[in-house]
Amino acid sequence: MSPTFKKHVCRYAATTLTALALWNCSSDSSHDDSIQAFQLGTQANVALNLDYSDTPLIDSLVLDCYGPDTLHFVHSVEKKLFNLDVFPSDEWIFKAKLYANGTLMQEGEITTALEAGATINLKIPMHALVGFVYVEVPIGFGNPAGIKNGEMKLTSKDESYSYPMVFDSDNVSFTSGDLKLNREYHITITMQDESGKNIFSLEDNFMLDENSPIPNFQIASLRSKIALAIELAKDVNVQVKLKLPATKRTPVANDLIMSEFFVVANDKDSSQYNFVEFYNGSTDTLVLDKCTLGKTSSVNGAAEIDALALPPNEVLVVGNRETANIASIYKYAENMPQFGKTSGSIVLQCDGTVLDSLYYGKSDSLHVAPISIGSSSATAPKSSQLNIGLWNKRNEPDSWCTGAPTPGSISACGN
Numbered sequence: 474m475s476p477t478f479k480k481h482v483c484r485y486a487a488t489t490l491t492a493l494a495l496w497n498c499s500s501d502s503s504h505d506d507s508i509q510a511f512q513l514g515t516q517a518n519v520a521l522n523l524d525y526s527d528t529p530l531i532d533s534l535v536l537d538c539y540g541p542d543t544l545h546f547v548h549s550v551e552k553k554l555f556n557l558d559v560f561p562s563d564e565w566i567f568k569a570k571l572y573a574n575g576t577l578m579q580e581g582e583i584t585t586a587l588e589a590g591a592t593i594n595l596k597i598p599m600h601a602l603v604g605f606v607y608v609e610v611p612i613g614f615g616n617p618a619g620i621k622n623g624e625m626k627l628t629s630k631d632e633s634y635s636y637p638m639v640f641d642s643d644n645v646s647f648t649s650g651d652l653k654l655n656r657e658y659h660i661t662i663t664m665q666d667e668s669g670k671n672i673f674s675l676e677d678n679f680m681l682d683e684n685s686p687i688p689n690f691q692i693a694s695l696r697s698k699i700a701l702a703i704e705l706a707k708d709v710n711v712q713v714k715l716k717l718p719a720t721k722r723t724p725v726a727n728d729l730i731m732s733e734f735f736v737v738a739n740d741k742d743s744s745q746y747n748f749v750e751f752y753n754g755s756t757d758t759l760v761l762d763k764c765t766l767g768k769t770s771s772v773n774g775a776a777e778i779d780a781l782a783l784p785p786n787e788v789l790v791v792g793n794r795e796t797a798n799i800a801s802i803y804k805y806a807e808n809m810p811q812f813g814k815t816s817g818s819i820v821l822q823c824d825g826t827v828l829d830s831l832y833y834g835k836s837d838s839l840h841v842a843p844i845s846i847g848s849s850s851a852t853a854p855k856s857s858q859l860n861i862g863l864w865n866k867r868n869e870p871d872s873w874c875t876g877a878p879t880p881g882s883i884s885a886c887g888n
Contacts, residue, residue: 536569579601720758
């Protein structure tokens, strides 16, 4: 999900790419005369901006440039802007390719003239060549529903395809191979427990075309009667009702875990504030009532967390700043405990039961391997972040890392 574990039903259409290019770039050609021309200011500057609808499982983005020189760039997917200095010419050809799910998904081409000293922005129209289906289902920490096997079947005309379920931490996923466009498909998904009994199922039809080559059947949560949105185009939104076992309830151990904390904020730096992040790894909506965040299991001096309902796979951030601009649920704790800045404990309890706790900082006779603590550097503050895939080993220091604070966004611990 993300996560990131982002748990919203998304539309993965791939229709246009604004022209191109990218980052961590390396060219397969470089010349001394190119350097000299750059020093003389005779090159043209092309701003290539990648602007495409979100697509899952992107492998790489490729840009080939043909003119007085031949340039080849291969990039990962992190940024969307790259400035390219090239020789002036009456004809430059820019060809873009997007690879996803192990195949060439989209391509586009544009030809333009570039004058010396010019600075221009280009857009490359992209068109889809094939499509695929990607389904992600969060199953909760420890797989409480007991999902063991699953299968996705796609049928179109007289062709039929079958794809197995893949486990990934607290999610399962189904990914098809390349699918032909301009066809209607029938999709069936089933998941079984260890005895072979069907637990969940989905069945529907959808159209796969160039405007929507990647319909994403991402199930947001395993709640009772949740709506699974299949967004195929701007004016089409199909809703499929799933009857799944879930409810609102109070949390128990291993439902709600600490996923990030920053307790060393510099009081003189207005951009910093102390916070503790929690992740609901269950398949239910957790009702937080009579819950406290403190330095010990005692409620004395602890911050209260009451009257909150946290949906599955969602994040709660408790902090000592009155407001915070984050993409998750935020709880201002006016009485946030003064956690130790070199070592200490963080304890979450609800209705007298400790749900999660950790010790950070310096080792002592009771804590031989504490979790590393971040820093309040004015230029590069760092928080402690859990690799969510190692949630069941969260008391081990190797399951954590430090990095730029990301309150409200689940980390893969630097990955």
